[in-house]
Amino acid sequence: MPESPVIGVVGATGAVGRVTLRLLAERGYEQVRVFASGRSAGRELDGGLVVEAATPEALAAGGLDVALFSVGTSASRELVPHAVRGGATVVDKSAAYRLEPGIPLVVPEVNGARALEHDGIVANPNCCTIPLTCVLKPLHDAAGLASVRLSTYQSVSGAGAQRMEQLRNEPQDEHDLAMDWSWEGDETDEEAKIRAEAQKILELPELPVSATTVRVPVLVGHAESVWVELEDELTPDQATELLAAAPSVRVVDVPTPGAAAQTDEVLVGRVRVDRASRNGLVLFLACDNLVKGAALNAIQIAELLLSGDAGKGARTDDLLAAQRDGVG
Amino acid sequence: MPESPVIGVVGATGAVGRVTLRLLAERGYEQVRVFASGRSAGRELDGGLVVEAATPEALAAGGLDVALFSVGTSASRELVPHAVRGGATVVDKSAAYRLEPGIPLVVPEVNGARALEHDGIVANPNCCTIPLTCVLKPLHDAAGLASVRLSTYQSVSGAGAQRMEQLRNEPQDEHDLAMDWSWEGDETDEEAKIRAEAQKILELPELPVSATTVRVPVLVGHAESVWVELEDELTPDQATELLAAAPSVRVVDVPTPGAAAQTDEVLVGRVRVDRASRNGLVLFLACDNLVKGAALNAIQIAELLLSGDAGKGARTDDLLAAQRDGVG
Numbered sequence: 258m259p260e261s262p263v264i265g266v267v268g269a270t271g272a273v274g275r276v277t278l279r280l281l282a283e284r285g286y287e288q289v290r291v292f293a294s295g296r297s298a299g300r301e302l303d304g305g306l307v308v309e310a311a312t313p314e315a316l317a318a319g320g321l322d323v324a325l326f327s328v329g330t331s332a333s334r335e336l337v338p339h340a341v342r343g344g345a346t347v348v349d350k351s352a353a354y355r356l357e358p359g360i361p362l363v364v365p366e367v368n369g370a371r372a373l374e375h376d377g378i379v380a381n382p383n384c385c386t387i388p389l390t391c392v393l394k395p396l397h398d399a400a401g402l403a404s405v406r407l408s409t410y411q412s413v414s415g416a417g418a419q420r421m422e423q424l425r426n427e428p429q430d431e432h433d434l435a436m437d438w439s440w441e442g443d444e445t446d447e448e449a450k451i452r453a454e455a456q457k458i459l460e461l462p463e464l465p466v467s468a469t470t471v472r473v474p475v476l477v478g479h480a481e482s483v484w485v486e487l488e489d490e491l492t493p494d495q496a497t498e499l500l501a502a503a504p505s506v507r508v509v510d511v512p513t514p515g516a517a518a519q520t521d522e523v524l525v526g527r528v529r530v531d532r533a534s535r536n537g538l539v540l541f542l543a544c545d546n547l548v549k550g551a552a553l554n555a556i557q558i559a560e561l562l563l564s565g566d567a568g569k570g571a572r573t574d575d576l577l578a579a580q581r582d583g584v585g
Numbered sequence: 586m587p588e589s590p591v592i593g594v595v596g597a598t599g600a601v602g603r604v605t606l607r608l609l610a611e612r613g614y615e616q617v618r619v620f621a622s623g624r625s626a627g628r629e630l631d632g633g634l635v636v637e638a639a640t641p642e643a644l645a646a647g648g649l650d651v652a653l654f655s656v657g658t659s660a661s662r663e664l665v666p667h668a669v670r671g672g673a674t675v676v677d678k679s680a681a682y683r684l685e686p687g688i689p690l691v692v693p694e695v696n697g698a699r700a701l702e703h704d705g706i707v708a709n710p711n712c713c714t715i716p717l718t719c720v721l722k723p724l725h726d727a728a729g730l731a732s733v734r735l736s737t738y739q740s741v742s743g744a745g746a747q748r749m750e751q752l753r754n755e756p757q758d759e760h761d762l763a764m765d766w767s768w769e770g771d772e773t774d775e776e777a778k779i780r781a782e783a784q785k786i787l788e789l790p791e792l793p794v795s796a797t798t799v800r801v802p803v804l805v806g807h808a809e810s811v812w813v814e815l816e817d818e819l820t821p822d823q824a825t826e827l828l829a830a831a832p833s834v835r836v837v838d839v840p841t842p843g844a845a846a847q848t849d850e851v852l853v854g855r856v857r858v859d860r861a862s863r864n865g866l867v868l869f870l871a872c873d874n875l876v877k878g879a880a881l882n883a884i885q886i887a888e889l890l891l892s893g894d895a896g897k898g899a900r901t902d903d904l905l906a907a908q909r910d911g912v913g
Contacts, residue, residue, distance in 0.1 A: 433841050474803060
């Protein structure tokens, strides 16, 4: 792997793309190329990068070590194969490849080693699945997950920059909750994604996951109200201790989207006994959906891949340590 | 009971008091007296009513058939006994008397007959408990409740008119979730109230209820994401049919606070199988916390009391029918 890799950011002008560029700059990446739709081509972004048109030809022309895609699912389906053909390893943030057999779906803190099994594409999970699995993993390792129920509080930035603008301009009296996703039978596709992706990442294909997803009139940050049933008993104190020790997780009294905004961590708190089950816990979590919920997680996957030759086959913790020491 | 009863509204200038006055006018009540703190005494409200000071002496002086209290818990503790001494039957919307043994805690559609067992005071439940029990009751009657889990989306009007003003003036970027209640151990007092009140109203003192309460930046209307486990199987279609037939409940595709605002009903929808339990259902509900969640429920209790001589001992449905026919 090159000492100074070339990173392509495809969908650079969107909400997640912009956060991706900020994080890459903060982490010291010097060779970054930015791609977006033909409309934006030629535009100079803050920091001086000039947007290239994300055409199949441009992406297939090579020159990228890693390509971070944050475009819609249909655009990913169309463009990702060209970037792979051009020699890039793609980290795709859309839903296009997440559930495809053989394509790793990765949260570095949870199943980072899977990233190294890729065949050109690694999928980045849904913005609710990432913080959820960061919190579920240590609980599962200690006591075995039997079921998960969750109710989400998702900010409008998850629906794109345009919806953020709309919320800013709408009178306060009209702010309401919404379930503005596509529907798959009696569920939103978001609810179906959270279940299927959590099952794949945790490698628990039969895990019952029951989710209700709700959009709230907050600009940035998602929260989740979660009930877990466990195989073995775990006291709230034991669970809190495990969570405090988990990578990228921070225990706080009351996690909120506002407190999580612009931070790299998953905030979790209010861990207590679920009075409605035998070995059950209730907890609340919050996370910046644009940072750890999207851009940061994808960059962390890229860093696992870039340090992959050294780390292949190693435990996730070692990979993460290598990643922390060897960035840029 | 008098043909044209005198209704006292104590706390008439607050968010719930104002809705109470509007509903009383709509329902044709002609003899209404309004009380508030000394600060507001002498003020003329829309509609021409002049505010009287809510002093112990004024309330004990008599002349009220029913007094609807929407003041804080400590003000209710201080003032309610004086109104009772003055001969009024009090419907109290604070938490002061809700869990007191011997004092009925009433949702007319759920346990209306209990109102007639009062000894001067009937308590009106918490704004989340009212819509929740309206929805749980028909499910319990059909299949037996085994447990309830819920996560709330509560508007700021539940925290008073001042908080509504604050939200209107706050920049959109600062809008966040909150858990702005007092704490009782590891729970908010709101979570503890919902459990204890639902157990009392449904007369299921051992029912496990696990709630997480969350304030969302919406002005009016509360929503609840609910999981119920039942003793017997009930399909989503059967449950939806029972809910559609339940008094004050309306089945809709996606219940939201905005859709519920200013309506008298509890909106419920998204009834589906809980994949995490054997006989479990998931559903979502919304309700105007100032109307059915507070003012309207209290007026409905008052109307049960006013028609009580005829209805004593009758079934709730009959009481409600009597109430619908005999208002004003």
